Structures are given as C-alpha cells and as structure tokens.
Amino acid sequence: MRSSVMPLGPTVSQDRVITSFPKWYTPAACLQLREHFHGQVSAACQHRNTGTVGLKLSKVVVVGDLYVGKTSLIHRFCRNVFDRDYKATIGVDFEMERFEVAGIPFSLQIWDTAGQEKFKCIASAYYRGAQVIITAFDLTDMQTLEHTRQWLEDALRENEPGACFLFLVGTKKDLLSGAACEQAEAEAVRLANEMQAEYWSVSAKTGENVKAFFSRVAALAFERSVLQDLERRSSARPQVGNGDVIRTCRDGGASTRDPGQQEALQPRLLLAEPASEASTACMRVGGASRDLEGDMEHPPC
Ligand SMILES: Nc1nc2c(ncn2[C@@H]2O[C@H](COP(=O)(O)OP(=O)(O)OP(=O)(O)O)[C@@H](O)[C@H]2O)c(=O)[nH]1
Numbered sequence: 264m265r266s267s268v269m270p271l272g273p274t275v276s277q278d279r280v281i282t283s284f285p286k287w288y289t290p291a292a293c294l295q296l297r298e299h300f301h302g303q304v305s306a307a308c309q310h311r312n313t314g315t316v317g318l319k320l321s322k323v324v325v326v327g328d329l330y331v332g333k334t335s336l337i338h339r340f341c342r343n344v345f346d347r348d349y350k351a352t353i354g355v356d357f358e359m360e361r362f363e364v365a366g367i368p369f370s371l372q373i374w375d376t377a378g379q380e381k382f383k384c385i386a387s388a389y390y391r392g393a394q395v396i397i398t399a400f401d402l403t404d405m406q407t408l409e410h411t412r413q414w415l416e417d418a419l420r421e422n423e424p425g426a427c428f429l430f431l432v433g434t435k436k437d438l439l440s441g442a443a444c445e446q447a448e449a450e451a452v453r454l455a456n457e458m459q460a461e462y463w464s465v466s467a468k469t470g471e472n473v474k475a476f477f478s479r480v481a482a483l484a485f486e487r488s489v490l491q492d493l494e495r496r497s498s499a500r501p502q503v504g505n506g507d508v509i510r511t512c513r514d515g516g517a518s519t520r521d522p523g524q525q526e527a528l529q530p531r532l533l534l535a536e537p538a539s540e541a542s543t544a545c546m547r548v549g550g551a552s553r554d555l556e557g558d559m560e561h562p563p564c
C-alpha cells in the first residue's frame with residue numbers, strides 16, 4: 264500500500280538530512296554494524312511507501328545523574344549553544360527536532376529529565392512510550408557511570424521489554440586526556456555491553472560527536488518505525504486461502520539489540536494502532552505539555 268499522505272511543511276536544515284546510515288562510535292559496543300539501511304526500509308523510502316512514519320514522532324528520553332550534562336547535550340544539538348553555568352532541570356523539558364531520513368520527514372521528541380532526586384517522581388512519569396532511552400554519565404566522575412544501571416532500570420520499568428533502543432553516553436569528553444579517557448571509555452563499553460546499549464563519548468562544550476550521535480539515534484529510530492509500520496500494514500491485511508478467512512498471530516515480544524529487525528520478523532496483527540505518547544504531537548501550552556491528538560493535559564513541569 265502506498266502512503267497517501269506525505270506531510271507538507273518547511274524543509275529541514277541541511278545538517279538534519281540523513282542519506283546514508285550513520286556509523287556507530289565504537290564497534291565494541293554498538294546496536295548494529297550495518298552501514299546501510301535495511302533493504303525493506305530503503306525500498307519503502309524509494310517508493311514513498313512509509314505509511315504514517317513521516318507524520319510521527321519518536322520519543323527519546325534522556326536520564327542520568329544531576330550535573331552530568333544532559334541539558335547541555337540536548338541544547339548543543341538542538342540550539343547549538345553551550346552554557347557554562349549550571350541551571351538544574353526542574354522536572355522535565357523537551358525539544359522537537361526535525362530530520363529528513365532517506366527522503367522521508369521524521370521527528371525526534373527529546374525529553375530532558377531532571378537528575379535531582381527531588382524531581383525524580385515528576386520525571387519518571389514521562390518515561391513511558393520511549394523508543395530510545397539515553398543514559399548519560401560524566402566521563403570525569405565514574406560514580407555517575409555506576410548510577411546509570413539504576414537510571415536505566417527505572418526507565419525500562421515503564422516500557423515494554425525489547426521496545427527501546429538503549430544508549431550509554433559519556434559526557435564532557437573535552438575534560439579528559441588520552442589515557443584517562445581511554446580507561447573511562449573501556450569501563451563504559453563493558454557496562455554498555457552488559458546493558459545491551461550502544462556507547463558514545465561526547466562533548467557539549469566543543470560539540471564533538473554530538474551531531475553524529477543524534478543522527479545515529481534518528482536513523483535507528485526511523486528504521487525501526489518504518490519496519491514496524493510495514494509489518495503492521497502487511498499483518499493487518501486479511502489473508503484468504505486454504506479455508507482460512509483471516510489469519511491472526513500474537514506478539515512474540517522477545518528482547519533484542521535491534522528490536523526493529525526482530526519485530527519485522529515476528530508476525531502480529533494490530534487492527535488499530537495503540538495510542539502511544541510518542542505518536543502524539545505535544546506542545547507547551549502555558550507551562551503545561553498538551554497532547555494535540557488526545558487533548559490530554561500533562562502536569563506542568
Ligand atoms: N567542560 C564541559 N562541561 C560541561 C559539558 N556538558 C555540561 N557541562 C557543564 O556541566 C554542568 C551541568 O550541566 P547540565 O547540562 O546542566 O547537567 P544536567 O545533567 O542537565 O543536570 P540536571 O538538570 O540537574 O539533571 C554545567 O555547568 C555545564 O556547563 C561538557 O561537555 N564539557
């Protein structure tokens with residue numbers, strides 16, 4: 264089935280256009296080693312057969328200890344700014360970032376959460392429906408790396424097993440010299456493998472690896488959305504033959520490092536798409552986040 268709705272709107276800036284699959288940071292801890300889009304995804308994009316993917320958002324949630332640099336990382340990417348002064352995030356905040364991936368419009372809704380304990384209960388209410396979980400730690404403070412286990416566990420508890428891409432990100436790369444950086448990275452890579460996460464080192468101050476990292480996030484989330492959409496549409500089509508009128512299958516739900524590929528192989532029938540926070544455009548209205556689709560108000564942050 265060919266997509267009948269291609270979104271209109273302003274074109275995205277050149278540095279948000281992704282034509283080839285962005286590479287990993289290190290092959291020692293990466294979610295997939297392919298250097299090109301999945302065959303089915305390339306074909307779907309070429310034929311503009313990506314269903315509703317171009318109209319949807321993928322939800323990205325960034326978690327980690329206070330002061331590790333979550334807000335700085337997001338602001339460097341979305342606004343190209345760096346602020347030396349620390350202003351704690353209170354509750355949550357989000358940024359929308361528009362991309363064009365393989366010719367198809369695609370957006371990330373990036374949720375910045377507070378690392379301070381007193382705001383944790385507010386922030387954790389926003390973990391649900393994430394396609395991507397980014398756990399950040401400070402490369403100069405290895406305790407913050409240890410704490411990423413707990414942050415990840417908390418974020419995963421609110422999501423379906425195997426439903427999220429996981430990233431472990433070491434921040435403030437500019438503050439470490441060669442050998443110290445290598446040692447911190449080696450520990451982080453070990454933990455990333457344990458978590459089944461992809462590892463990246465970045466610096467919000469210099470901008471090192473920031474664009475490359477978010478491009479990788481966008482490409483993986485996009486690819487997975489297209490594969491899921493293709494699968495949904497093919498499973499939902501009635502199959503007549505061999506005396507069966509309609510064949511329905513149930514979810515397998517296994518966890519994998521590349522959930523997009525795995526899910527593409529697992530037959531399932533979804534007659535109606537489940538409402539997810541990620542597929543719902545949100546905007547701030549007078550200090551509150553408001554669902555455009557469901558018109559459901561979130562608590563003010
Ligand atoms: N040198 C250097 N400093 C950084 C970098 N990223 C963040 N910082 C500094 O680290 C401090 C904390 O950064 P934030 O981005 O506010 O940290 P956060 O994780 O959002 O903190 P919470 O909102 O409290 O959870 C700020 O003073 C930043 O300027 C970096 O890449 N390099």
Ligand SMILES: [Mg+2]
Binds near residue numbers: 335
């Ligand atoms: Mg912050």
